[in-house]
Amino acid sequence: MYKWEVPDGHVQPQLRVLNSFTRQKEVFQSKEPRRVTWYACGPTVYDSAHMGHARAYITFDILRRIMRGYFNYDTLYVMNITDIDDKIIKRARQKYLIKLWKSESPTRESLLSDVSSCLKKVLADLKGETDPEAIYKLNMLKEQLERVNSSMSPADILDTAFDALADLIDKRRGHEVNDSSIFTELPRYYECDYFEDMRNLNVEPPDVLTRVSEYVPEIVDYVRVIIGKGFAYEANGSVYFDVVKFSQSPDHFYAKLLPEALGDEKKLKEGEGALSDCPQQVGEKRSPRDFALWKSSKPGEPAWNSPWGKGRPGWHIECSVMASDILGESIDIHCGGVDLKFPHHDNEIAQAEAYYGNNDWIRYFLHSGHLKIDGLKMSKSLKNFISIKDALKSYTSVQIRILFLLHEWSSTLDFGYETMKEAMSFEKTMREFFLAVKNILRSASPSYQKLKNEDKELIRTVNSAKSDIHAALCDSFNTPRAMGTIRNLISQINTYISTCKEPDQLTLRNTAVYLTHIFKVFGLIRGDESIGFPVGDAGSANAEQILLPFLNEFAAFRESARQSAFAMLQACDALRDENLPKLGVRLEDKTGQPPVIKYVGVEAIEQEKKQAEELATKKAAEKENMKKRQAEAAAQKDAQRRINPATMFKSESDKYSQFDDKGIPTHNADGSEISAKLRKKLVNQQDKQRELYNQYLKEAGDS
Numbered sequence: 001m002y003k004w005e006v007p008d009g010h011v012q013p014q015l016r017v018l019n020s021f022t023r024q025k026e027v028f029q030s031k032e033p034r035r036v037t038w039y040a041c042g043p044t045v046y047d048s049a050h051m052g053h054a055r056a057y058i059t060f061d062i063l064r065r066i067m068r069g070y071f072n073y074d075t076l077y078v079m080n081i082t083d084i085d086d087k088i089i090k091r092a093r094q095k096y097l098i099k100l101w102k103s104e105s106p107t108r109e110s111l112l113s114d115v116s117s118c119l120k121k122v123l124a125d126l127k128g129e130t131d132p133e134a135i136y137k138l139n140m141l142k143e144q145l146e147r148v149n150s151s152m153s154p155a156d157i158l159d160t161a162f163d164a165l166a167d168l169i170d171k172r173r174g175h176e177v178n179d180s181s182i183f184t185e186l187p188r189y190y191e192c193d194y195f196e197d198m199r200n201l202n203v204e205p206p207d208v209l210t211r212v213s214e215y216v217p218e219i220v221d222y223v224r225v226i227i228g229k230g231f232a233y234e235a236n237g238s239v240y241f242d243v244v245k246f247s248q249s250p251d252h253f254y255a256k257l258l259p260e261a262l263g264d265e266k267k268l269k270e271g272e273g274a275l276s277d278c279p280q281q282v283g284e285k286r287s288p289r290d291f292a293l294w295k296s297s298k299p300g301e302p303a304w305n306s307p308w309g310k311g312r313p314g315w316h317i318e319c320s321v322m323a324s325d326i327l328g329e330s331i332d333i334h335c336g337g338v339d340l341k342f343p344h345h346d347n348e349i350a351q352a353e354a355y356y357g358n359n360d361w362i363r364y365f366l367h368s369g370h371l372k373i374d375g376l377k378m379s380k381s382l383k384n385f386i387s388i389k390d391a392l393k394s395y396t397s398v399q400i401r402i403l404f405l406l407h408e409w410s411s412t413l414d415f416g417y418e419t420m421k422e423a424m425s426f427e428k429t430m431r432e433f434f435l436a437v438k439n440i441l442r443s444a445s446p447s448y449q450k451l452k453n454e455d456k457e458l459i460r461t462v463n464s465a466k467s468d469i470h471a472a473l474c475d476s477f478n479t480p481r482a483m484g485t486i487r488n489l490i491s492q493i494n495t496y497i498s499t500c501k502e503p504d505q506l507t508l509r510n511t512a513v514y515l516t517h518i519f520k521v522f523g524l525i526r527g528d529e530s531i532g533f534p535v536g537d538a539g540s541a542n543a544e545q546i547l548l549p550f551l552n553e554f555a556a557f558r559e560s561a562r563q564s565a566f567a568m569l570q571a572c573d574a575l576r577d578e579n580l581p582k583l584g585v586r587l588e589d590k591t592g593q594p595p596v597i598k599y600v601g602v603e604a605i606e607q608e609k610k611q612a613e614e615l616a617t618k619k620a621a622e623k624e625n626m627k628k629r630q631a632e633a634a635a636q637k638d639a640q641r642r643i644n645p646a647t648m649f650k651s652e653s654d655k656y657s658q659f660d661d662k663g664i665p666t667h668n669a670d671g672s673e674i675s676a677k678l679r680k681k682l683v684n685q686q687d688k689q690r691e692l693y694n695q696y697l698k699e700a701g702d703s
């Protein structure tokens with residue numbers, strides 16, 4: 001019997017992921033075959049989400065889709081909502097107190113006095129502040145307070161100086177607030193706002209959503225276990241994690257992700273929260289590195305019962321408890337923004353490993369990179385703060401997602417006009433490719449025919465691209481490399497289509513179906529289309545509703561064309577350039593070939609038109625700025641020519657004190673003689689200026 005052996009072949013690439021624990025790409029191996037447990041840090045819902053948040057949420061939506069839709073892992077994706085937090089408490093309390101203040105009808109005089117007191121404090125704080133963000137906030141408060149005038153009504157004063165007066169009333173009366181409902185209304189509102197933003201960005205919802213407010217009993221039990229194991233201690237109703245004791249344990253390692261940040265006091269302070277930075281609470285800790293698992297609630301803060309008295313959860317404990325409750329003692333993937341590495345994620349790990357007594361609570365930690373705006377850090381102080389809603393006013397969710405796909409998920413992403421131009425260009429390339437293939441497939445039914453050399457070369461090109469895309473996605477979800485391969489493939493196919501009289505329809509169709517699948521995996525295409533992007537909402541309309549607008553256009557075209565040959569040419573152009581685009585149709589004339597009909601949808605054409613107009617406006621502004629700079633340069637050059645070489649150095653009294661009869665400096669400002677080297681340099685400068693000056697005098701004499 002013939003003895004068969006496995007033939008030699010190409011070694012298939014393995015999926016590797018950039019693991020923050022090792023800071024290098026590691027082979028991915030889930031705890032259970034073909035199944036992935038995944039926990040993502042969700043939003044703290046006290047304000048609307050911005051593009052910095054989108055950096056994490058779109059990024060991990062892409063990775064999750066690839067893991068599930070391309071690598072076929074059964075993925076359980078859990079995300080939390082932080083709805084108990086110092087920022088939420090303070091913001092909710094301030095809104096409530098300002099509303100209460102208005103209802104109490106304060107006098108104009110009392111409010112003006114408060115405004116004056118606030119302004120004095122802000123000006124005093126500004127003198128000693130060095131942090132740019134703090135300076136920006138203080139200047140914002142200063143501007144608000146300075147806009148107040150004595151003719152304003154009390155309500156107008158409260159609205160105009162809202163932020164400054166909200167801080168003031170919170171310090172005065174925050175401790176009086178005891179209505180717990182105000183601490184739930186604000187986070188519920190912004191949770192809904194967050195999910196609306198995510199729907200608009202086509203970010204899939206999590207498989208399981210957890211809220212801190214629904215997990216307080218579990219958090220209390222979790223903290224009790226950590227205390228029982230000797231890694232936490234109670235102090236005046238609060239409970240703190242003992243970092244020193246945990247670090248000294250031979251079975252544990254503290255700050256696995258960012259050990260170099262251990263002494264970063266600013267990060268430690270931010271991790272404890274805005275309402276927890278008081279001398280009493282700092283003094284309760286055995287070590288400055290210890291962090292709160294449970295915070296004793298002060299008057300005016302929400303509180304829950306616990307063995308240590310009324311209080312609320314610390315920030316870091318929430319994720320340890322909720323992730324453990326759903327996913328257990330060892331989780332395949334945990335993800336979040338790079339700014340959360342320390343102390344939040346390092347503290348999460350320490351808490352959970354203290355609780356379980358293990359060393360592998362998280363198997364792979366993934367962190368998305370920072371987001372910059374036109375090369376600069378996004379911050380209110382730089383006035384480049386962009387909300388998700390604002391971004392979606394200028395660009396579509398598809399274009400924003402393409403931008404993310406064109407950048408490595410773990411690197412810094414630059415969001416701005418120039419980078420979005422590249423994303424929009426890529427989108428146009430994709431859409432035009434699908435429309436071109438659809439036009440070819442409409443011309444005749446796909447049929448089997450003998451392949452020509454160029455057809456066989458196309459098949460080899462497509463297969464090679466598929467291998468490259470697979471290798472790229474195995475390489476820690478390297479979407480920029482995959483997108484580059486796709487762009488090159490589309491370029492080669494476009495060349496094939498333009499040079500081949502009878503393109504192989506089956507290969508084109510199969511390739512378009514494959515690329516559609518990849519783009520669906522990336523979250524770029526919604527819907528069930530087998531090829532390309534969905535167009536409009538015609539799927540819900542009947543045949544009459546779809547066809548009637550087009551029939552009306554062709555009836556009008558026929559009537560215009562009947563008038564004369566010139567009228568026919570005008571009607572043809574109007575049909576192509578004006579009428580059909582209004583119906584979402586692009587008609588493209590091809591020399592020596594049948595016209596190409598592309599149905600792209602009214603919305604897409606309007607978006608293209610809007611972005612083309614914006615581009616034209618920006619180009620015109622750039623051109624105007626260039627003309628202005630050229631005019632300024634010309635004026636400066638002309639002014640330079642008018643300077644008399646004999647007096648050109650005498651205006652520089654800060655440099656020179658004496659001059660010879662030709663106007664060349666002989667002594668420096670301090671009285672010392674200039675060097676021979678410097679004199680030679682000055683003589684050369686004067687000679688060049690004399691040429692310019694003589695040219696100016698000649699032109700002035702000629703005129």
